[in-house]
Amino acid sequence: MLTLFLILLPIAAGLITFLVGDRLAKQVALIGGLAELALAASVWSQFDPSAGIQFSFRYNWLASGSISFAGGIDGISMLLVLLTTFLTPLIILSAFGNNYKNTASFYALILFMEAALIGVFTATDAFLFYLFFEAALIPVYFLAAVWGGENRLKVTFKFFIYTIFGSLFMFVALVYLYYQTPGAHSSEIRALYGLQLSPLSQGFVFWAFFIAFAIKMPLFPFHTWQPDTYTESPTPATMLLSGIMLKMGVYGLIRLLLPIVPEALGSWGIVAVILSVIGIIYGSIIAIQQSDMKRLIAYSSFAHVGLMAAGVFSSSANGLQGALIQMLAHGINVVGLFFIIDIIYARTKTRYLDQLGGISQSASHLSVYFMILLLGSVALPLTNGFVGEFLLLSSVFHYDHWLGAIAGLTIILGSVYMLRLFQKSMFGPKSKWVEGFQDLTLKERAVLLPLIIMVFWIGIYPNTFLKLTEPAVNQLLTLVK
Template structure:
C-alpha cells in the first residue's frame, strides 16, 4: 500500500491546494510535499534491496484487455522516488520569494506533476507507464506556458510537439508488444521481457523507444527544444524539468528499452552511444559560449545527460550504476544551480554574465553555496558528481577506449564553463546591478542547506545509494546479456 500512497498523496495535496489554497496555497503545497517526503523516507527504511519489488499493488483497470493499475518499488524505483520526493519540497519552497499570479494553480500543478513522476518510476504495467509518462508533461507545459517568459508560447508549443511526437513512437511499440504476448494478452512490463522477438522486430522497437526517451532527456540530435524551454520557463518549472523529468528518459532506457530489445543492442547500441558522446562534447562547447547563466546551465545539463545515456548503453555494471547515482547527483546539483541563478536574477534583474560581478563582496555565503554546487557539477572528489562520473567513464571505457576518452572531455570542458561563470558573476568589481545585492533570506537558506548536505552525502557515502540499486541492476544485466 505504500506505493499507492506515494502516488496519491501529492495528487490529493494538489487538489487541496487548488480548491482551498488561496493566499495559503504555498503553505498547503509545502505541507503536502513534506508528507510525501516523509512517506518515501518511511518506505526507504522498510525497503530491502535484496528482496526485489516491494510494497506492490495491482487492481484491474481495463479488465477485458488485461491492463492493470499495478505498481511496486525495487532498488531503481526507490532511488528515483527518493530523488523526486526530496526535490519537490525544495522546489515549492524556492518559489516562496516570488508572487506568482494564481498561486493555487501554480503550486497545485507542481504537486500533480510529482504524482505523475512517482507513477512513472513505480508502475509495472506498460500502458500505465505510458499514461504517467504523458500526464507528467501536462503540468509542466502549463507552468511554462502561463508563468514563463516573453517567448513562452512559441517555446512551449515546440516542447509539446517534440514530446508528443516521440511518445507516439512508444505507443505504437507498446501496442505491438501487447499483441505479441500469448493468450488473452498482457501489458505487464515483465511479460514484454519474456517475449522471444526476432532481431528485425527488436531493431525497429529499439528506435521507437529510443526516439521517445531521447527526446525526453534529451539526447543529440533531439535536444533543440531544451535550451529555450529551460530558459523561458519559470525557475520551479525548470527545476522540475532538469532535476526530475529528464530522468524519466534515462529510466525508460533502463526499464523498457534495454531489457525488451537486447538483441538490437548488438546492431544499434554503438550508434546510440556515439550520439550520446557527441551530445557530451557538443553541449559542453555550446555552454562555453553562453552569456545567459540559465542557458549555460541548460546546455550543461544536456551534456551531463549524454554521459548518463552513454553509461546505460555500455550495459556494464559500472555504467548502469554510474547512470543511477549520477541521476541522483545531477538532480541535486542542477536544482541548486538553477536556484542560485534565480536568486541572482531576483536581485539584479539580469542573468547575463557581462552585467554581473563582485557578488562575493555583498554576500559571501551565496558564494560558498554556489561553489559547492559548482564543484559537485564538475565532479570534484568527495562531492556528489565524482562518484557518478567516475563509474560512468569506467563503464564507457570498458565498452570502448576511444569513446571513453571522448566522454572524459566532459570533466575538462565542464570546469571551463562553470568556473568561468562563477568568476564572472561572483568575483571582480561590482556592477551597477550588483552594488546593492542583498544577503540570503531564511527561506533561501532552507533550500540551499539540504542540497549542500546531499552534495557531500552522495560524495562521501555513495554506498548508501549504490547498495540500494545494485541487486536490481545485476538482475537486469543478467537478463540483457543472456
Template sequence: MILTALLLLWPALAALLVLLIKGPGAKKVAFVAALAEFALALVATSYFNIENGGIQLALSIPWVESAGIRFSIGMDGISLLMVLLTTFLVPLIVLSSFKHDYENPNAFYALILFMQTGLIGVFMALDAFLFYFFWEVALIPIYFIAALWGGENRIKVTFKFFVYTIFGSLFMLAAFVYLYLQTPGTHSSDLFAFYQLQLDASTQGWIFWFLFIAFAIKMPVFPFHTWQPDTYTESPTQATMLLSGIMLKMGIYGVLRWLLPVVPYGVSEWAEFVLIISIIGIVYASIIAIRQRDLKRLIAYSSIAHVGLIAAGIFTLNEQGLQGGVIQMLSHGINVVGLFFIIDIIFSRTKTREITSLGGITQNAKTLSIFFMILLLGSIALPLTNGFVGEFLLLSGVFQYNGWFGAVAGLTIILGAVYMLRMFQGVMFGPKSPVTEAFTDLTFNEKAVLIPLVIMVFWIGLFPGTFLSISEPAVGQLLSIINR
C-alpha cells in the same frame, strides 16, 4: 498500501486541496503536502529490503480487465532512488518559490503536485499502458506551468516542447501496442510479460528506435535536444527545476526499465551508435556552454552534456556504466536544481542573467558564494562530491567498452570545469557592476533550500555506498535479464 498512498492518495488529493485554497495560503499547504510525501517515501524505504534486486511492495489490481491491463505498481532499488529524488526535491522546489508572487498561486502549486503524481507513477508503473498514462500525466502540468507563468516567448517555446514530447510519446505508444499484441493468450501489457517475449532481431531493431526516440527526446540527448535550452530559459525557475531535476530522469529511467531488457538484441545492434551520438552531444553541448552569456542557457547546455555522459554509460551495458548512470541521475538532479535556484536568486536581485552585466557578488554575499561554489564543484565532479562518484563510474564503464570513446567522453570534466569556473569568475569575482552594488546575501528561506542540497552533495560524495547498495541488486538483475 504504502505505494498507493505515495502515488495517489496523498499528492493527488493534496493537489485538489491546494486548488481550492485562494491567496498565499496555497504555497504553505503545498509545501506541507510535499514534505508529507517525502515522509511517506521514507516510510516506504523502511519497508524495502535493499538486498533484494526484484520488485517489492507491489500492488496489482484489474484496470481494464477484459484487455489484460492492470493497475500494477511496485519498486526495485532503481525505482526507489528515483522516488526518493522526486519527493526530496519537490518540497525544496516549492519552498524556492516563496519569494515570488505568482498569479493564481493555487493553480500553480496544484499543478506542481499533480506533476509529482505523474512522476512517481512513471517510476512505479509495472504495466506498459499505466506507464504511458503517467508519462502523459507528468507532461500536462509542466506544459501549463511553462505556458502560463513563463517568459515573453513562452507560447512558442512551450508549443515546440509539447510537439516534441507528444511526437515521442506516440512512437512509444505504437511500440507498446505492438508488444502487447505479441503476448500470448488474451494478451497482457505487464512489464514481465514483455520481458518474456521472444522477438526476432529485425523486429527488436525497429522497436528499439520507437522506444529510444521517445526516451531520448525526454532526456534529452543529441540530436533530440533542440527543445531544451529555450524551454529551460523561458520557463519559470520552478518549472525549469522540475524539468531538469526530475523530468529528464523519466527518459533515462525508461531506457533502464523498458528499453534495455525488452529488446536486448535491438540494443546490442544499436548501442555503439547511441554511444557515438551521446559522446558527440557531450562535446557539442560543452562547447556551446562555453560560449553562453545567459546563466540559464549555460546550465541548460551543461545539462545536455551531463545527460550525454549518462546515456553513454548506460549503453555500455556493463555494471559500472549502469551503476554510474543511476547514481549520476541522483547527483545531477541535486546539483542542477541548486544551480538554477542560485541563478534565480541572482536574477531576483539584479534583474539580469547576463554574465557580462554581473560581477563582484562575493563581496556582499559570502554565504551565497560558498553554496554556489559547492554546487558548482559537485557539477564538475570534484573528488569527495556527488558528481565525482557518478562520473568516475560512467567513464570507467565507457573506457571498459572502448578506450577511445572513454578518452573523448572524459572531455566532459575538462570542458565542464572551463565553462563553470569561467561563469563563477564572471558572476562572483571582479569589481561590482551597477546591478550588483546593493546585492544582499541569502535569506532564511533561501538557506533552507540550499542547505539540504549541499548536505546531499557531500553525503553522496563521501558515503556513496549508502545509495549504490540500494541500486546494486536491481542493476545486477537488469544485467541478467539483458544477457539472458
C-alpha cells in the same frame, strides 16, 4: 499499498492546494510536499533492496485486455522516488520568494507533476507507465505556458509537439509488444522481458523507444526544444524539468529498452553511444559560449545527460550504477544551481555574465553555496558528481576506448564553463547591477542547505545509494547479457 499512497498523496495535496485559494496555497503545498517526503522515507526504511519489487498494488484497469493499474518499488524505483520526493518540497519552498498570479493553480500543478513522476517510476504495467509518462507533460506545459517568459507560447508549443511526437513512437512499440505476448496477452513490463522477437522487430522497438526517451532527456540531435524551454520557463518549472523530468527518459532506457530488446542493443547500441558522446562535447562547447546563466546550465544539463545515456548503453554494471547515482547527483546540483541563478536574477534583474561581477564581495554565504554546488557539478572528488562520473566514464571506456577518451573531455570542458560562470558572476569589480546585493535569506538557506548536505553525503558515502540499487541492477543485467 504504500506505493499507491505515494501516487495519491500529492494528487490529494494538489487538490487541497487548489481549493484553499491563493492566500494559503504555498503553505498547504509545502505541507503536502513534506508529507510525501515523510511517506517516502518511511517506505525506504522498510525497503529490502534484495527482495525485488515490494509494496505492490494491482487493480483491473481494462480487464478484457489484461491491462492493470499496477505498481511496485524495486531498488531502481526507490532511488528515483527518493529524488522526486526530496526535491519537490525544496522546489515549492524556492518559489516562496516570487509572487505568481493564480498561486493556488501554480503550486497545485507542481504537486500533480510529482504524482505523475512517482507513477512513472513505480508503474509495473507498460501502459500505466505510458499514461504517467504523458501525464507528467501536462502540468509542466501549463507551468511554462502560463508563468513563463515573453516567448513562452512559442517555446512551450515546440516542447509539447516534440514530446508528444516522441511518445507516439513508444505507444506504437508498446502496442506491438502487447500483441506479441502469448495467450490472452499482457502489458506487464516483466511479461515483455521474455519475448522472443525477430532481429527486425527488435530493431523497430529499439528505435521507437530510443526516439521517445531521447527526446525526453534530451539527447543529440533531439535536444533543440530544451535550451529555450529551460530558459523561458519559470525557475520552479525549470527545476522540475531538469532535476526530475529528464530522468524519466534515462529510467525508460533502463526499465524498458535494455531488457526488452537486448539483441538490438548489440546491433544499434554503438550508434546510441556515439550520439550520446556527440551530445556531451557539443553541449559542453555551446555552454562555454553562453552569456545567459540559465541557458548555460541548460546546455550543461544536456551534456550531463549524454554521459548518463552513454553509460546506460554500455550495458554494464558500472554504467547502470553510474547513471543511477549520477541521476541523483545531477538532480541535486542542477536544482541548486538554477535556484542560485534565480536568486541572482531576483536581486539584479539580469542573468547575463557580462553585466554581473563582484557578488562575492557582499554575499559570502551565497558564494560558498554556489561554489560547493559547482564543484559537485564538475565532479570534484568527495562531492556527489564524482562517483557517478567516474563509473560512467569507466563504463564507456571499457565499451570503446576511443569513445571513452572523447567522453572524458567532459571533465575539462565542464570545469571551463562552470568556473567561467563562477568567475564572471562572483569575482571582479562590482557592476552597477549588483549594487546593494543582499546575502541569502533564511528561506533561501533552508532550500540550499539540504542540497549541500546531499552533495557531501553522496560524495563521501555513496554506498548508501549504490547498495540500494545494486541488486535490481544485477537482476536486470541478467536479461541483457
